[in-house]
Amino acid sequence: MNLNTIIKKLQLNVLSGQENLSIDVSSGYTSDLLSDVIANSKEKNLWITLQIHQNIIAVAKLKDLAGIIIVNNREPNEDTIEKAKEEKVPLLCTSLMAFEVSGKLYTLMNE
Amino acid sequence: MLKIFKADLHIHTCLSPCTELDMSPKRILTSALDKGLDILGICDHNSTANSSAVMTAAKTLDIHVIPGMEVASEEEVHVLALFDDIKNALKLQEYVHKNLPGENDPEAFGMQVFVNEKEEVLGFEDKLLIGATTVPLEEIIRQIHNWDGLAIASHIDREAYSILGQLGFIPDGIGLDALEISPRVSFEEAFQRYKTPYPICTSSDAHYPDDIGKSFTSFLLEEGTVAEMKKAFRNEEGRKVLNKD
Ligand SMILES: [Zn+2]
Ligand SMILES: [Zn+2]
Numbered sequence: 001m002n003l004n005t006i007i008k009k010l011q012l013n014v015l016s017g018q019e020n021l022s023i024d025v026s027s028g029y030t031s032d033l034l035s036d037v038i039a040n041s042k043e044k045n046l047w048i049t050l051q052i053h054q055n056i057i058a059v060a061k062l063k064d065l066a067g068i069i070i071v072n073n074r075e076p077n078e079d080t081i082e083k084a085k086e087e088k089v090p091l092l093c094t095s096l097m098a099f100e101v102s103g104k105l106y107t108l109m110n111e
Numbered sequence: 112m113l114k115i116f117k118a119d120l121h122i123h124t125c126l127s128p129c130t131e132l133d134m135s136p137k138r139i140l141t142s143a144l145d146k147g148l149d150i151l152g153i154c155d156h157n158s159t160a161n162s163s164a165v166m167t168a169a170k171t172l173d174i175h176v177i178p179g180m181e182v183a184s185e186e187e188v189h190v191l192a193l194f195d196d197i198k199n200a201l202k203l204q205e206y207v208h209k210n211l212p213g214e215n216d217p218e219a220f221g222m223q224v225f226v227n228e229k230e231e232v233l234g235f236e237d238k239l240l241i242g243a244t245t246v247p248l249e250e251i252i253r254q255i256h257n258w259d260g261l262a263i264a265s266h267i268d269r270e271a272y273s274i275l276g277q278l279g280f281i282p283d284g285i286g287l288d289a290l291e292i293s294p295r296v297s298f299e300e301a302f303q304r305y306k307t308p309y310p311i312c313t314s315s316d317a318h319y320p321d322d323i324g325k326s327f328t329s330f331l332l333e334e335g336t337v338a339e340m341k342k343a344f345r346n347e348e349g350r351k352v353l354n355k356d
Contacts (some may be wrong), residue, residue, distance in 0.1 A: 026195030035270060051186060052185075053248070055282055
């Protein structure tokens with residue numbers, strides 16, 4: 001499924017990576033342990049997390065993820081947003097918690 | 112004159128909810144002397160309140176007790192903060208407590224006991240010491256350095272609450288003084304596995320008296336202080352970490 005469609009359906013707030021929103025998302029991956037995401041996420045996964053440290057951008061880049069959804073209204077700091085813009089990684093925000101956004105994404109992608 | 116100091120820089124007391132009451136100043140010191148340690152770092156979760164009791168109890172003993180704490184950052188990374196001056200440790204604690212939400216539930220997490228050097232219970236900490244601060248790791252490290260402390264990333268070989276587990280890799284320019292490995296990993300394994308430019312030390316992370324000194328770091332120093340260990344981590348003036356198992 002196209003990332004743009006997901007952004008519209010889940011009403012996500014786009015902070016960066018506007019040039020990469022037409023990408024095809026393979027599946028979702030929900031985790032707050034970056035070592036786990038490095039070990040187990042798959043290419044073009046949309047990553048759901050509450051971590052806002054700038055390392056998330058490097059991990060998304062390394063694993064060729066489709067983008068990152070930050071949950072619970074958490075605000076990434078300037079460094080993280082700057083890095084996301086530089087690397088053209090879609091950084092998406094929501095007020096939903098990880099459980100809700102994962103459930104919605106799962107339903108949407110399996111409709 | 113430089114000599115060898117055996118340091119276990121990561122010891123919890125009965126203030127940490129995950130320990131028993133037997134981690135009292137006397138028991139800690141008896142066990143440490145048994146193991147032939149020269150330097151002890153007292154590092155409870157997000158608190159340094161029991162450091163002074165251990166320092167007082169050690170006054171007549173030939174052992175250096177260093178006040179510290181194990182701070183949990185916003186990312187849930189544990190980092191050790193060690194100070195020569197307890198006033199500075201208390202300054203950091205004040206900052207940490209201002210940014211540490213939650214209240215302890217002794218039934219769920221265990222008791223958080225303040226003691227004095229005579230093992231008398233002075234009271235209980237109400238803050239949720241096992242929780243995490245709302246402060247990013249970089250800022251915690253900056254605060255530790257601001258008060259002349261040593262900042263060491265805890266148990267990097269463990270997945271839970273370590274910089275590598277939580278953040279995947281060590282961010283550039285993070286400013287850590289050293290990385291700590293747990294007794295489960297040898298220096299040799301650590302150097303092979305992590306290939307890091309950071310100095311490596313090892314400590315016990317003891318929660319029980321018998322675990323004290325399970326692993327320790329040998330330093331070549333003039334005296335058993337944080338300032339001297341700082342030099343050793345930087346290989347300055349002949350001070351060094353003797354990275355041998
Ligand atoms: Zn820890
Ligand atoms: Zn610990």
